Amino acid sequence: MVHAWVRWSAARRPEAVAVLLPVLVMLVIGLWGLDRGGMWRDEAVTFQVARRSVPQIWHLLHTVDAVHGLYYLLMHAVLAPHPGEIALRLPSVCGAAAATGLVAALGVRLCRPRVGLWAGLLYAVTPMTGHFAQEGRSYALVAAGAAGATLLLVRAARSTRPGPWCAYGATAAATCLLHEMALLLLLAHATTLALARVPARVWRAWLLAAAAVTLVLTPLVLVSRGQSAQVAWLSRTGIGSAERLLGMFTGPALLVTVPYLVLIFLALRPARTRPGTLSLQAVALPLVAVPPAVLLTVSHWRPLYDERYVLFALAGAPLLAAAGAEYFATRLPRPLPHAVLTGVLAVTLVFAVQLPLLRQDRSPDRRPDNLAAVSAVAHRELRPGDPVLFLPSLARRAALAYPKGFRGIRDIALSVPAPASGTLYGQEADPGELRRRLDRLDHVWLVAAPFATHRAWDPGSATERAKLAVVDEEFVRREQVVRRGVTLRLYVRRPTYIPAPPTGQLRPARPSVGRAGPGALGSPPGPPR
Known part of the structure; x- marks a missing residue:
């Protein structure tokens, strides 16, 4: 018995190493510089929503962000013991590590251990993976769920029992509930089954699981459709969008992209497989191609596309590259000595080329804004009251x-x-009440998003228009502080003069109160746009 276990362990050791080594590398990359010293706007939404009570989160989801509801509830539990930036990002690090291990496991199961090792390492060192491993959002967890569902699909297609199909359906449903764009994964899996020419029983089982996933997701889709204004900022896609995504999937450096694409081309050679067999190519190619292609095409007419929505499709790219490397290694005139180490060394060189980008990504300046820096500026400029x-x-x-x-x-x-x-930023007073409140002030600080200071900005609500109108008509800008992500302006009330009867001199009817510090610009009157 003991000898049998020892033999089994020895046989499984290469597979375990092929999975665990990439996971360890991903954990090191993910934890490196995790505390950047500032959250950007999307992470801040996660942070402040997840710290609300469960009833308050539920209230919010009826008006906005229903697509992230499950993630917010998960993060509520994560942040409850000790809220902070590291705790905010740790689930994403774990999700990226899990996705890395699952990519490696797919390579092991569909080909051989060294292919899984190369694919897992390549996934781990891809800058796009490292970026979202340090985001306090759901995308790394979605990528892990998609890779897990794909591995379960491979297992279920080879089984006659219902258990694997139930596990597949449950994993796919949970992944889609984390973000509804993961529903595109089902299209990739349908393409995989078509390429593999699976028998009718597999199609029936998959259709049943896919129908269950769709049924579970339907309420979320219906609610989120009513909140579609949230993605109004997205733009139509074109060839540039596809080129940018290709660079993100392979890495932006041509020194990496060109060999990467050559290896993928080698992996796509015609191969003879038995009908019903899920080959690595049949699994990886639809995964990397179908979700982005569908979303890019739809978004050419109705914008819905963003690179992070298809992060889960990235898993197919390193699998294909590793399969291409395996094909190259086995077709050499002489066997490649130490092929495993040679592949690891190649991935190490890829990592070295992309290390500067990974290092830059650890800076808060690589995100659209840094709210900690905004708060620091406010702390320096504003006073209580x-x-x-x-x-x-x-x-x-x-x-x-x-x-x-x-x-x-x-x-x-x-x-x-x-x-x-039940909103993200609070409910504001109506225009009439806002005017009455501002009428009692002799000065006011304006904290403005960068786009709100542009003259071309057209606010969508009456309250926002009232802010602009009152400040423009009744106040004069006295001081301005501009930092990345925010503009602070001190406005003082315009002096209104009335004649003084005895001497004809003018005196202000209201005092102009404000403080012009060292950063005062002395700007002329004008609208804060």
Whole structure:
């Protein structure tokens, strides 16, 4: 018995190493520089929503962000013991590590251990993987779920029992609930089954599982359709979108991209396989090609595409490259000595080429904004009791993520706080009430998002238009501080003069109160756009 176990362990050791080594590499890359010292806007939404109570989260999902509901509930449990930036990003690190191990396991199962090892390592060192491994959002977890569902599909297609199909359906459903764009995974899997020419019984089992996933996801799709304004910022796609995604999947350096594509081309050679056999090519090619192609095509007419929505498709690229490397190694005139180590060395060179990009990605400046820096500017410029106007309301996100910098200020427009209102940034007063509140002030600080200071910006709500109108008509800009991600402006009320009867001199009817510090620009009157 003992000898049999020893023989089994020795036989399984290469497979275990092929899976565990990439996982370890991914964990090191993911944990490296995890505490960047600042959240950007999307992470801040996760942070502030996940710290609400479960009823408050449920209230929010009825108006906005239903697509992230399951993720917010998961992060609520994660952040409950000790909220912080590291805890915020740790689930993504774990998701990226799990996805890496599952990619390696697919290579082991569909080909051989060294192919799994190469594919897993290549997935781990891809800059796109490392980027989303350090994002406090759901995309790395979605990638792990998609890779897990794909591995379960391979197992289920070779089984006659219902258990593997139930596991596949449950995993696919959970993945789609984390983000509904993962539903495109089912199209990739249908293409895989078609390429493999599986028998009718496999099609029946898969269709039943896919129908169950679709049924589970239907309520989320219906609710999120009513919240489609959230993706109004997306633009139509073109050839540039596809080129950018290709660079993200392989790495932006031509020194990496060209050999990567050559290896993928080698992997796509015609191969003789028995009908019903799921080959690596039949699994990996639809995974990497179908979801992006469908979303890019649809988004040419109705914008829905963003690279992060198809992160889960990345898993197919290193599998194909590793299969191409295996084909090259086995077709050499002489067997390649130490083929496994040669492949590992090649991946190490890829990592070295892309290391500067990975290092830059650990800086908060690589994200669209840094709300910690915004809060630091506010802490330096604002004083307790200062009246503050956020333009638009989403500029309040820095105060919600890092309240220390805004402690003691008076939020002039806020009517109902964000958690109680079931919104991301709070419910603001109507235009009439806002005008009355501003009429009592002799100065006000404007905390504006960068786009809100442009003249071309057209606010969509009456309250935002009222902010612009009142500040433009009744106040003069006295001071301005511009930092990446925010503009702070101090406005003082325009002086209104009336004649003094005895001497004919002018005197101000209201005092102009404000403080012009070292950063004052002395800007002329004008709208804050």
